[in-house]
Amino acid sequence: DTGVSQDPRHKITKRGQNVTFRCDPISEHNRLYWYRQTLGQGPEFLTYFQNEAQLEKSRLLSDRFSAERPKGSFSTLEIQRTEQGDSAMYLCASSLASGDEQYFGPGTRLTVT
Amino acid sequence: GENVEQHPSTLSVQEGDSAVIKCTYSDSASNYFPWYKQELGKRPQLIIDIRSNVGEKKDQRIAVTLNKTAKHFSLHITETQPEDSAVYFCAASKANSGYALNFGKGTSLLVTP
Numbered sequence: 001d002t003g004v005s006q007d008p009r010h011k012i013t014k015r016g017q018n019v020t021f022r023c024d025p026i027s028e029h030n031r032l033y034w035y036r037q038t039l040g041q042g043p044e045f046l047t048y049f050q051n052e053a054q055l056e057k058s059r060l061l062s063d064r065f066s067a068e069r070p071k072g073s074f075s076t077l078e079i080q081r082t083e084q085g086d087s088a089m090y091l092c093a094s095s096l097a098s099g100d101e102q103y104f105g106p107g108t109r110l111t112v113t
Numbered sequence: 114g115e116n117v118e119q120h121p122s123t124l125s126v127q128e129g130d131s132a133v134i135k136c137t138y139s140d141s142a143s144n145y146f147p148w149y150k151q152e153l154g155k156r157p158q159l160i161i162d163i164r165s166n167v168g169e170k171k172d173q174r175i176a177v178t179l180n181k182t183a184k185h186f187s188l189h190i191t192e193t194q195p196e197d198s199a200v201y202f203c204a205a206s207k208a209n210s211g212y213a214l215n216f217g218k219g220t221s222l223l224v225t226p
């Protein structure tokens with residue numbers, strides 16, 4: 001499969017628990033982006049990586065959120081002490097280089113109960 | 114930060130008619146404007162994009178126009194087909210934000226046979 005993949009596709013967790021999502025970008029894509037999408041809204045930017053370097057974080061990314069891309073390939077997004085307001089679809093996208101088309105993954109749907 | 118407004122939020126047309134979706138942006142530094150189509154339960158997919166050095170771009174039944182002075186851009190779909198039914202998102206981005214996409218809220222297009 002040559003597309004962007006994300007795991008898991010669905011996650012249900014209780015408030016206060018920690019969750020971690022994984023994104024595998026298209027091979028050789030240097031840029032990796034995380035977005036969050038709630039029902040009826042457009043995706044909102046969270047953070048992005050150039051290879052292993054995290055270059056920008058949105059103000060939406062509170063201290064409970066952390067993202068890594070340790071070897072410049074896959075990335076993880078962790079949410080600590082989840083809240084109901086964290087319920088959303090978390091989308092990952094990758095691009096070959098800056099300014100190129102961003103290819104989206106299928107997303108991880110998080111439900112916090 | 115960048116603010117992208119998108120109108121209308123819903124659009125219903127008959128098969129064969131044209132559909133037009135309009136977006137405005139606030140940051141004059143934005144220079145890359147993609148349009149994504151998202152079918153229910155699916156990932157966003159790029160359908161067309163335009164850069165600020167171009168005023169218009171066309172790809173078969175889809176065209177995008179950009180007016181940098183007025184800071185607005187539009188998506189035009191001609192000869193609509195039922196399979197064009199989806200949510201369409203416009204986005205704006207710029208180099209010094211790593212081309213992180215700022216999306217509009219989306220337009221739900223319904224094409225009736």
